[in-house]
Amino acid sequence: MFYTQVTVLAIRVRSYKIVYMNKPSGPFLLEARNVSKRYPLGDLEVSALNGITLNVSQGEFMALAGPSGSGKTTLLNLLGCIDQPSSGEIFFDSEPVATKDEKALSILRAKKVGFIFQTFNLIPVLNAVENVEYPLLLLDCSAKERRQRAEQALREVGMEKFFRNRPNQLSGGQRQRLAIARAMVKTPRVILADEPTANLDRKTGGEILELMEHLNINAGVTFILSSHDLAVLDRVKRVFRLQDGEAV
């Protein structure tokens, strides 16, 4: 039994390396060039990321892997344009993110980036349809179109029976499906999912991964997941590994 597990782990580790070395080429949706991120901690400065270079092509289904504190979330935040690197550059659609002001970044996020969080981060006072409609308020959509798109997104994630349910009336898996529908509804270029299965049991986590994979294949949406869960890393097509803020 122990021998079998070790073998599986070895194969997995090998496969990561193989996948990691097959870097995609061509025009990239997202590029991180020699990116570092440092935080002040009292009188000291802590380095969360150190000289990371990563290219992500349109349609990829990849993961940032590494133990807790390795810098996965920090890199995800930088790629999602909700944080700025201390040095280095992030490019979104070949445009440097650093040159954009706050308003332009808000527009970019509103149109091109979807987020999925470990703790779902749903608006508790809104029901499922309204939660999914919420990001569409920022886009040029009529109320009717918003409603139609939200209901369609919920159907795609298998939530057609829960349109009127509020988040506290849903299970963990259902909430994450709802969060995926919310991220998907505006048809973004990329969805960034931070530990999307961490709060779910193994079976539900598997279903959520299957759903994201399905959306990646069928809708062509780029997915970048952060996780240290082997079940997740098994499923993605590319793994970018981090250790103490550095690529390994």
Next chain:
Amino acid sequence: MQLKIAFRNIFRNKRRTALSIGMIAGGFSAIILFQGFVGSIEDDLQGIAINTQYGHLQIATEQFWEKSAENPRDALIKDHQKIIAYLKSNPHVTYATGRLTFGGLIGTRDRSVTAMGLSFDVAGEKQKIDALRIKSGNALSEEKPYAALLGSSLASKLGVKNGESVNILAYTYDGVINAIELDVSGQFTTGLSELDENTFVLPLQTAQRLQDTGLVEKIIVGLDSTALTDDLRLEFARELQKIDPSLRIKTWFDLAQFFRELQAYYHAQNIFLEVIILSLVLLGILNTVGMAVFERTGEIGTIRSMGYTRHQVIAQFVTEGALLGLTGAFAGVFLSIALSSLVNVLEIPLIAPGATGPFPIYVGLSLAAFQNAALLTITSAVIAAAIPAFRASKVEIVEALKHNI
């Protein structure tokens, strides 16, 4: 959608919202009750000033107003009958009568005091005589020209009773001392001790006889609406210039210095009280709304990651503050109506400075007071929401996301 979210967020924490609404409604009611109380006192004083002292308008010569005549007789109005006839032709004029006022000595065989004599045209100023509030005895009548009404405190000072006689000594316009004996017809009160202690009232014709003149020093004009005072003053001033260019018109407000001072005092007090009440409301809501905003830091991070700007986040909380203020003001309307009705029913007695007796506290309600209170409380609620929202919107998105929703 934003409004729907705001409305639902308000009722997310019912106890906290109830506390905030209670504070707003309390502040709203405090403003309404104080303004209503002060407003009713001002209305009462305005009524006393107009009905017992000044009328709405007073017409006299420039020399009279400026006390510049060498001989007081020169300051009298020459053709008052013609002017009164003109004034009475206006449909808004309820009365227009001549008046003489004079200082003199009033007394009995035992005692005498100086006092101010006010003369009324008994037929023409019945309404004003009625407004004197007869405390005992009878009002003046045309049938009894040699009668006087005494301020209740003046009558007490003299120890004179109704039906007894008093002697009045005064200078005529030629500087000769003249005297007249009058029966005390009754005693009046104006509500102001200063007037009740020093004033007596007698018919105009009797006063003219005492002062040896057929003229009047001023003409008192009553109107059917106080709001028309300024407009009619201008209209009358234009026309009266044709009759007598020396005539000048003053309004009751120009003449009622005590009223003006009291009004200014109440207005300053009102502003001071409003600032205190609103500060308390603001601090109270700031605390509860601030707590709500802090608890929603994770939500702020989430919606900002979706693409909402700082301004949109602030706008969301400001909308919630405005809704909270609106709900509080709505509750405040009912609370202030209930409280004012209770105060009015209880008829709580109050003795004001300078008043001769207690009067019941009355709280008058007006649309303007409600509008003012609503504006102030809603603005406070909006500011109370905007301050923590502004602070929260400045938190970096990644920091905000570390808070759970």
